[in-house]
Amino acid sequence: MTIVVHIDLGKEWRGGQRQVYYLIEEQIKRTGLQIYLASPYNTPLLTKVKQNFTNVKTIGLYSSFEFDLRNIFKLYSYLNKKDFNIILHTHDAKGAGLGYILKKIFPHIKLIHTRRVSYKIKKIWAKRKYYSADLIVGVSKDICTALKLEGLNGKIVYIPSSIKKQRYVVKKDNRWHNPLRLGVIGALSPQKGHELLLRTLVKLNLDFELWIIGSGKLERFLQNLVHSLQLTNKVKFLGFVESNKVLSQLDILIVPSVDGEGSSATIKEGWASGVPVIASDLEANLELIKPNINGLIFKRKDPSSLLELIKKLLNNSELYEKLKATGLQEVNQYSPVAMEQAYWKIYNKNI
Missing domain, CATH: 3.40.50.2000 (Glycogen Phosphorylase B;)
Structure with a gap:
């Protein structure tokens, strides 16, 4: 025994x-x-x-x-x-x-x-x-x-x-929401990169809304930051919600981690939900994401590259479909x- x-x-x-x-x-x-x-x-x-x-x-x-x-x-x-x-x-x-x-x-x-x-x-x-x-x-x-x-x-x-793939609902409607619906999922802690994301999105000249899904010690700080950046009408704090309840409602999932991450469950959850993933160039993310195949990668030292990638996805339906299909296959190995x-x-x- x-x-x-x-x-x-x-x-x-x-x-x-x-x-x-x-x-x-x-x-x-x-x-x-x-x-x-x-x-x-x-x-x-x-x-x-x-x-x-x-x-x-x-x-x-x-x-x-x-x-x-x-x-x-x-x-x-x-x-x-x-x-x-x-x-x-x-x-x-x-x-x-x-x-x-x-x-x-x-x-x-x-x-x-x-x-x-x-x-x-x-x-x-x-x-x-x-x-x-x-x-x-x-x-x-x-x-x-x-x-x-x-x-x-x-x-x-x-x-x-x-990841337990069967927990997730696959996004079927490929039409973009109006406004464009972005999402970030994870504990509200420094390594997750919420501050970097907010300071970058303030420069996005598109009509969008950002869903922040998660709870943690940075919640009050991030709420104050949203107010100071004048993003109050664009950012929603949903608190802790099981990711499989919300992922299929997003247009793009953003993983802006800045350090310390392991094997990102959030990236795999995006794949399982058929939602395109844009992640930071953190080493652990690069182990999972093959750029332009199963996701997109932005540079932490040049966060404005994230804005270009969002626009790239919006203007390239073929790439959108490719990322979705490849992600759904990729997740099977985990x-x-x-x-x-x-x-x-x-x-x-x-x-």
Whole structure:
């Protein structure tokens, strides 16, 4: 019997938590595999798994603090089983810290970290917890490269994030809205590039509206920026909405990320919805977007290039159709089944 204990200390329901959910959903179909999920009490991830997968043991933790002794004691009985093959799989930075401590207590377990951001690992403590892993999964090649620069070469595997294509409604009407409807989806946080996008769109001499879909700490700042740029009548803050509820209503999806991104779920969601994607030239985006084939790329150092690309799409219906059709094909390679099979392969290698 193999036991897999997933740890995610995030309290939100974002891309990383959705990936854990998809992975568990596929893993429970395997025989001889017992799945546990440890996450703080009442988090959306823990609640959804508990409600939908009755054969998964959910472990409610006391906090998202990686050094919380109560969490360690709570997990003790689940990991103190030397007669079983145990894989401890962490999915966020704080979870990786908790995993490091548990590995010290239970050296017989195999520790796997999944890293979803490409930021440089700066702190000594942060480096130590990644060095302790038996294997580290980077969800983009850019993340894998960053990890190799930290001296972790022999421990790194690339497994891209997945998307459940059937959740999305494909945009069928290829007529443009009037005004042109642009959209940006993601947490309202600095790396997502909302400020860059707003300061660029103020120069767009077309009748348009921008839907900002997501919530986060920058909401008030961005609302004030919209007011100061005199874009109040053009920008709508929709708050957190599941992307599959709104994507097919957009004309163009913009992904203006400025740093730190992993394997962009938003780009894949645009593909699955048949909505053309214009993304920044961030390395992780370039892994997915082939310019003029499945999307378009603008330069972060020359954001005015975004304006030219919007006009290019408006004036080229053939390109619009090509991006839509290619994206719908491209997204097939990122299924949850393919992701789970890749993880199963590395699990077996480390048992």
